[in-house]
Amino acid sequence: MMGQVSKIEAARRQIDTAIELYFSNGDFLSIYSISFAAHQVLTDIYKHHQDDGFLELMSQKLPADFRNSLANPANFLKHADRDHEACLPEINYVQIEAVLCVATILYRRISGDLTLKMKAFDYILEEQAYEAIGVEEVDTNIERIKAHAARRERLRNLPETEMLAEKSKMYQAFVEAFPMLEAVRKKMEIEGLSAVDLLDMLDKVGEAHGAPESD
Known part of the structure; x- marks a missing residue:
C-alpha cells in the first residue's frame, strides 16, 4: 500500500529537486515550474498556518513589476486555450533564485528548519x-x-x-x-x-x- 504525501512534504520535495537541478545546469523553464508550484503551495499553507502579516510585508517590500516578473511565467504556463500562439521570454537565473528564495523562507517559517539542499542554496544567496x-x-x-x-x-x-x-x-x-x-x-x-x-x-x-x- 502506497503512503500519502502532505502538501508541505510535496513542497519540500519540489524545492529540493529544483535546487538540485539548478546547480546541475538543468533546464531553467522546468526548474522555474517546479519552484513556483512549491512557492504557491507554501503561500497558501502559510495563510492558514499563521496570521502574522508576513505575506503582506513581503508583498510591500517587493516592487509590483518584480512580483509580476516572477508570476507571469506561471500564468503563461497554466493554459493555452486563449493564447495558444503566445511566447514567453526565456526564464533567467534571477527569477529562479527569487522564487526559490521566497519558497525556502516560507518553508522555514512553516516547518521551523531547512533541508540540507535549502541550507546550501541559502548560504550561496547570502554570500552573493x-x-x-x-x-x-x-x-x-x-x-x-x-x-x-x-x-x-x-x-x-x-x-x-x-x-x-x-x-x-x-x-x-x-x-x-x-x-x-x-x-x-x-x-x-x-x-x-x-x-x-x-x-x-x-x-x-x-x-x-x-x-x-x-x-
Whole structure:
C-alpha cells in the first residue's frame, strides 16, 4: 500500500529537486515550474498556518513589476486555450533564485528548519548578497575578512555562465562538507568555542591539506 504525501512534504520535495537541478545546469523553464508550484503551495499553507502579516510585508517590500516578473511565467504556463500562439521570454537565473528564495523562507517559517539542499542554496544567496543585506561579520581576522570579501566581489562580477558554474561548485562543496561542519559546531557548543575559533580551525585544516591561499 502506497503512503500519502502532505502538501508541505510535496513542497519540500519540489524545492529540493529544483535546487538540485539548478546547480546541475538543468533546464531553467522546468526548474522555474517546479519552484513556483512549491512557492504557491507554501503561500497558501502559510495563510492558514499563521496570521502574522508576513505575506503582506513581503508583498510591500517587493516592487509590483518584480512580483509580476516572477508570476507571469506561471500564468503563461497554466493554459493555452486563449493564447495558444503566445511566447514567453526565456526564464533567467534571477527569477529562479527569487522564487526559490521566497519558497525556502516560507518553508522555514512553516516547518521551523531547512533541508540540507535549502541550507546550501541559502548560504550561496547570502554570500552573493552579503554586503547588500548587511550580514553581521563575526570574524575578527582582518586578512580573512578581506579575502572573503574579495571572493564575494569576484563572484558577483563573473559573467553569468561562469557565475552559475562557480555557484554549482559552492553548492557541491557545502553539501559535502556540511556533516563535518555540523559535528564541529556541536563540539564547539560543548567546549564553548566561538565562530572565530571555528574559522581558525578550518584555516589550519586547509593548510594541512595544502589548500591554495586566498585570492
